[in-house]
Amino acid sequence: MESGLSEIGSTKMFDGFNKRYKHYSETLGCSMTFSVYFPPSASSSRRSPVLYWLSGLTCTDENFIIKSGAQRAASTRGIALVVPDTSPSEPESIMSSRFLHDLYYNLSSLMVLIFVGGLNIEGESDSYDFGVGAGFYLNATQEKWKNWRMYDYIVKELPKLLSDNFTQLDTTRASISGHSMGGHGALTIYLKNLDKYKSVSAFAPIANPINCQWGQKAFTNYLGDNKAAWEEYDATCLISKFNNLSATILIDQGENDQFFPDQLLPNKFEEACKKVNAPLLLRLHPGYDHSYYFIATFIEDHITHHSQALKL
Ligand SMILES: N[C@@H](CCC(=O)N[C@@H](CSC=O)C(=O)NCC(=O)O)C(=O)O
Numbered sequence: 045m046e047s048g049l050s051e052i053g054s055t056k057m058f059d060g061f062n063k064r065y066k067h068y069s070e071t072l073g074c075s076m077t078f079s080v081y082f083p084p085s086a087s088s089s090r091r092s093p094v095l096y097w098l099s100g101l102t103c104t105d106e107n108f109i110i111k112s113g114a115q116r117a118a119s120t121r122g123i124a125l126v127v128p129d130t131s132p133s134e135p136e137s138i139m140s141s142r143f144l145h146d147l148y149y150n151l152s153s154l155m156v157l158i159f160v161g162g163l164n165i166e167g168e169s170d171s172y173d174f175g176v177g178a179g180f181y182l183n184a185t186q187e188k189w190k191n192w193r194m195y196d197y198i199v200k201e202l203p204k205l206l207s208d209n210f211t212q213l214d215t216t217r218a219s220i221s222g223h224s225m226g227g228h229g230a231l232t233i234y235l236k237n238l239d240k241y242k243s244v245s246a247f248a249p250i251a252n253p254i255n256c257q258w259g260q261k262a263f264t265n266y267l268g269d270n271k272a273a274w275e276e277y278d279a280t281c282l283i284s285k286f287n288n289l290s291a292t293i294l295i296d297q298g299e300n301d302q303f304f305p306d307q308l309l310p311n312k313f314e315e316a317c318k319k320v321n322a323p324l325l326l327r328l329h330p331g332y333d334h335s336y337y338f339i340a341t342f343i344e345d346h347i348t349h350h351s352q353a354l355k356l
Pocket residue numbers: 099100101102103107111172223224225226334335336
């Protein structure tokens with residue numbers, strides 16, 4: 045099936061462009077939006093490496109683009125920023141071109157839409173920390189949440205969509221970063237795909253989700269009771285499997301972050317890194333909270349960290 049990729053927004057910034065796109069995701073079974081910041085140097089003869097940014101609970105692809113100010117450093121370093129949404133979110137519109145395309149070839153699409161009505165899963169919007177806006181960057185194994193396959197979307201579908209459609213991007217040179225739930229996503233996706241990403245960093249990541257309430261709620265619902273499956277999406281468990289990591293992992297954490305003591309547990313990740321000699325730079329910042337003000341303050345350091353790994 046085609047992706048039906050269409051541009052839905054374009055804004056010039058630091059001589060580059062923030063662009064927003066909509067497409068149909070085969071992996072998730074719904075329409076998705078994502079944003080890309082193209083630095084001014086990006087062209088088909090000088091392709092830009094990519095930094096994926098994974099956002100936190102309640103975010104869409106727009107929070108980071110609007111609030112982080114990352115475009116200033118991305119512009120001068122020549123890095124494209126790719127920012128996906130945080131969960132499957134949007135039922136296919138009855139008037140969309142995809143629907144009309146499917147209807148033309150297969151009238152049963154109409155029956156499906158009338159009786160199922162897209163993704164509207166019971167309970168998906170009941171709380172801020174589960175369901176819509178809270179995909180946790182994993183592949184759910186529980187039938188009810190079978191569309192929640194954000195891991196495959198980020199690792200497989202989105203890079204292919206980018207390389208198929210944007211000659212100005214070099215998706216073979218990629219790094220990954222994120223915040224909170226997105227920090228958990230960045231760390232776990234990096235550790236499970238060292239061949240695909242040159243470097244990782246995170247702001248206030250949920251570093252040991254099997255031992256905090258946010259993670260336990262999400263993993264119970266998405267993955268069921270199988271604790272081995274939980275550990276596959278826990279950065280602290282995953283890092284314990286390595287004894288030859290060479291690239292330094294950068295983590296910034298605000299000391300006044302309201303989620304620091306109970307939900308984030310970077311100290312557990314640090315202990316696990318020490319046991320396997322994994323290079324970690326964990327910076328604790330007095331006075332900073334969990335917000336995008338904190339991210340905006342230190343984002344340039346993260347862009348520098350990734351640009352060094354990407355050899356820019
Ligand atoms: N609404 C919740 C808190 C939600 C929140 O703080 N979300 C963070 C990410 S938290 C971890 O993944 C966020 O990035 N919000 C978007 C923003 O633009 O700030 C509550 O009320 O506690």
